[in-house]
Amino acid sequence: MASIQNAVQVMVDKLVADMNGNQPLTAEEQALVSNAITKLTDNAKLEQAVVAVAESHINDATSTLQQVSQSTGAALQTATESLTQTSTTLDTKSSKLDLLDSMAPNLNRVESLQATNNALLVRPLFSMTPIDTPNSNATHRRATSVFAVYDNSGETYVVRPGFTHNANTEQCRLEYLRLSANGAEKTTTHTSFVYSNAFEQNPASKIYYYGTSAYLPLASKNNAADIQYEIVYSTQDSQTTAVANYGGVFCKSSGFTSITKPKQNLDATDQYGVSTSTNHSYNQVGVLYDNAKHCLVMVDEGTSVLVEKYRDGNVVTNTAIANAEELQAYVDAGDFTVVKFIYHNLQHAHGIHYYNHSETAMSSYGVSYYGYFGRYNGVTKMGENKYSAHYRFTHERRLEPINYFFSCSTGHYNSHNSPDAEVKIVLESMAGEILGMYSYHSRPYNAGYDNGLMGAAVSCINPYSGAGIINEHYTYNQYGLGRTCRAF
Numbered sequence: 001m002a003s004i005q006n007a008v009q010v011m012v013d014k015l016v017a018d019m020n021g022n023q024p025l026t027a028e029e030q031a032l033v034s035n036a037i038t039k040l041t042d043n044a045k046l047e048q049a050v051v052a053v054a055e056s057h058i059n060d061a062t063s064t065l066q067q068v069s070q071s072t073g074a075a076l077q078t079a080t081e082s083l084t085q086t087s088t089t090l091d092t093k094s095s096k097l098d099l100l101d102s103m104a105p106n107l108n109r110v111e112s113l114q115a116t117n118n119a120l121l122v123r124p125l126f127s128m129t130p131i132d133t134p135n136s137n138a139t140h141r142r143a144t145s146v147f148a149v150y151d152n153s154g155e156t157y158v159v160r161p162g163f164t165h166n167a168n169t170e171q172c173r174l175e176y177l178r179l180s181a182n183g184a185e186k187t188t189t190h191t192s193f194v195y196s197n198a199f200e201q202n203p204a205s206k207i208y209y210y211g212t213s214a215y216l217p218l219a220s221k222n223n224a225a226d227i228q229y230e231i232v233y234s235t236q237d238s239q240t241t242a243v244a245n246y247g248g249v250f251c252k253s254s255g256f257t258s259i260t261k262p263k264q265n266l267d268a269t270d271q272y273g274v275s276t277s278t279n280h281s282y283n284q285v286g287v288l289y290d291n292a293k294h295c296l297v298m299v300d301e302g303t304s305v306l307v308e309k310y311r312d313g314n315v316v317t318n319t320a321i322a323n324a325e326e327l328q329a330y331v332d333a334g335d336f337t338v339v340k341f342i343y344h345n346l347q348h349a350h351g352i353h354y355y356n357h358s359e360t361a362m363s364s365y366g367v368s369y370y371g372y373f374g375r376y377n378g379v380t381k382m383g384e385n386k387y388s389a390h391y392r393f394t395h396e397r398r399l400e401p402i403n404y405f406f407s408c409s410t411g412h413y414n415s416h417n418s419p420d421a422e423v424k425i426v427l428e429s430m431a432g433e434i435l436g437m438y439s440y441h442s443r444p445y446n447a448g449y450d451n452g453l454m455g456a457a458v459s460c461i462n463p464y465s466g467a468g469i470i471n472e473h474y475t476y477n478q479y480g481l482g483r484t485c486r487a488f
Contacts, residue, residue: 120434120437121437122424122437122438122439123436123437123438123439123466123487123488124438124439124440124441124487124488125438125439125440125458125461125468125470125485125486125487126485126486126487126488127470127483127484127485128183128184128483128484128485128486129183129184129185129186129483129484130482130483131177131186131469131482131483131484132171132471132480132481132482132483133171133480134478134479134480134481135171135478135479135480136477136478136479137479138479139164139167139169139171139172140169140171140172140479140480141163141164141171141172141347141473141474141479141480142160142163142171142471142473142479142480142481142482143160143161143162143163143346143347143348144347144348144349144362144453144456144457144459144471144473145161145342145346145347145348145349145387145388145456145459146158146159146160146161146342146388146389146459146460146469147159147213147214147215147341147342147383147388147389148388148389148390148391148459148460149215149216149217149229149391149392149393149399150390150391150392150393150402150460150462150463150464151217151229151392151393151462151464152392152393152394152395152464153181153464154180154181154182154462154464154465154467155178155179155180155181155462155465156178156179156460156462156465156467156468157176157177157178157179157215157216157217157229158175158176158177158178158179158215158459158460158469159174159175159176159213159214159215159231159342160174160175160176160177160459161174161342161343161344161345161346161347162174162175162192162193162194162344162345163345163347164194164345165194165195165196165209165344165345166194166195166196166197166209167193168193170191171479171480172193172194173191173192173193173194174191174192174193174194174207174213174344175188175190175191176188176189176190176191176213176215176231177189178229179460179462179467179468179469179484180467180484181462181464181465181467182465182467182486183465183466183467183468183484183485183486184484185484186469186484189231190231190252192204192205192206192207193205193206193207194206194207194208194209194344194345195207195208195209196208196209196210198239199236199238199239201256202255202256203233203252207233207235207344208235208236208239208344209344209345210235210236210282210283211233211234211235211236211282211343211344212233212234212235212282212283212284212285212341212342212343212344212383212384213231213232213233213234213341213342213344214231214232214287214339214341214342214383215229215230215231215232216229216230216232216289216296216339216399217229217230217294217393217397217399218230218232218251218294218295218296218309218310218311219293219294219295219310219311220310220311220312221310221312221313221315224292224293224294227294227397228311230251230252230253230311231251231252231253232249232250232251232252232296232309232341233249233250233251233252234248234249234282234285234287234341235247235248235250235282236282237259237261246261246280246281246282247259247261248260248261248262248301249261249262249285249287249296249298249309250309251309251310251311251312253311253312254309254310254311254312254313254314258309258313258314260298260300260307260309260314261280261300261301261302262276262278262287262298262299262300262301263278263298263299263300263301263304263321264278264279264280264301265278265279266278266299266321266323266324266327267286267324267327268288268324268327268328268330268331268336269328269331269338270288270331270336270337270338271335271336271337272337272338272375272400272401272430273375273378273380274286274337274338274340274375274380274382274401275338275380276288276338277340277384278298283343283384283385284384284385285340285341285384286338286339286340286341286383286384287338287339287341288331288336288337288338288339289336289337289338289339289399290308290334290335290336291334291335291336291337291397291398291399292334292335293308294397295308295309295310295315296308296309296339297309297336299321299327300316303316304320304321304322305317305318305319305320305321306319306320306321306330335398337391337398337399337400337401338401339383339389339391339399340380340382340383340384340389341383341384341389342383342384342388342389343383343384343385346385346386347361347363348361348362348363348453348456348473349361349362349373349386349387349388349456350362350371350381350386350387351369351370351371351406351455351456352369352370352371353367353368353369354367354368354369354370355367355368359371362453362455362456363453364453365450365451365452365453365474366410366450366451367410367455368408368409368410368454368455369406369407369408369454369455369456370406370407370408370455371405371406371455372403372404372405372406373387373388373389373390373403373404374390374401374402374403374404374428374430375401375403375430376403376405382401388404388456388459388460389401390402390403390404390427390460392429392435392463392464400429400430401430402427402428402429402430402435402463403426403427403428403429403430404425404426404427405425405426405427405428406423406424406425406426406455406456406458407423407424408421408422408423408424408454408455408457409421409422409423410422410450410451410454419444420441420442420443420444420451421441421442421443421450421451421454422439422440422441422442422454423439423440423454423455423457423458424437424438424439425437425438425439425440425458425461426438427461427463435463436461436463436466436487438458438461438466438468438487440457440458440470440485442454442457442472444475444476445475445476446476449475449476450475451472451475452472452473452474452475452481453472453473453474454472456471456473457470457471457472457473458470458485459471459482461485461487466486466487466488467484467485467486467487468484468485468486468487469482469483469484469485470482470483470484470485471483
């Protein structure tokens, strides 16, 4: 039996010769017949049939074609049944998959409610690791106020002001630290002595008493995504015992020569209602932070143009600002947060006395205080020379202020009575979202002694990780009581 290619040619020749009316096929028709049969060469039975036809073996061809038909029919029947079954299964599963469209918002709502419920749980704080050295000498006192940024990684970046100035006790240093997400340790990134009679333009060991600081996530000039935390100073520009020589703001890494003096009394308000502070006061500084470029922005005193301050230097823009209206318009068109720096020598932040409702530094033992740090009911209490300041750096890489509410209860103590004390903390976003609720309970170490400064005992607490710092300042003849803590 010839090959199918030869058989096809023979069949086509016969078709041409034996056609009724002796009308031969055209060349195009011959090609179509040949190509059509060639397409079927993958079927052995069909090939045998075609060859049989070509060789005039009609009986063989009929038998072979019947086998092809029966085989193909059975295969088609099986395939049809399988397809029907599969289709039914797919229809069932498809109807279930359609439920996902309605399930997604419900799942999101469940997750949101669960997160809210978790945030509303008052979580107790447990002390973890000492970060100060206890000592009966008052030179080991630590300030209870802080400037804190809560990074979404769970780490916290903190400025702890010096308690005293013109002293050389290590514990009294102005301290910049990174607190781990698990609350197990702190890393001191830099410290400075604080002096009113000495000055270093690039502070390695000491910083001027008349100044403020912040610890911020800043980008590099050439890459807005390259963000690292950087110490930022606002300080004098020369050594003096006066307070008139205000120099401006500079980043530690880029050095004192990058200092920029903001244009005096040219202020704007950010999206949260917090205003910048450019009165050139050494202890009241508020600077714009650009959430898109991750840099500080200010109007230069000498040129009236906007200067962007990155951790590795400045970018002097071509944008001139003539007045407060133009600056406000610029801020309203962007995404800005005002950063309130903290005074280098803020010993204790201010709170409200439960007994007479007066606001005063929380420096009295055995006194109950309440209050907040942030902006609430149209009033701003953030940083500068009276308050702690708390910010978060979100997953969306936005620096946002948060409200830090506190309330402590401590009874009067005497030689026969030493009551327990407790402070509760609530962290809330500026949009009113509860980020976390925490509680710290303290019991005196000995009869006749108080519980320490409970109003500001919880210096900071990261809502992403529940790690923070506890510092009662002084208890039972001991100073230097700071330690890390963690909520479980």
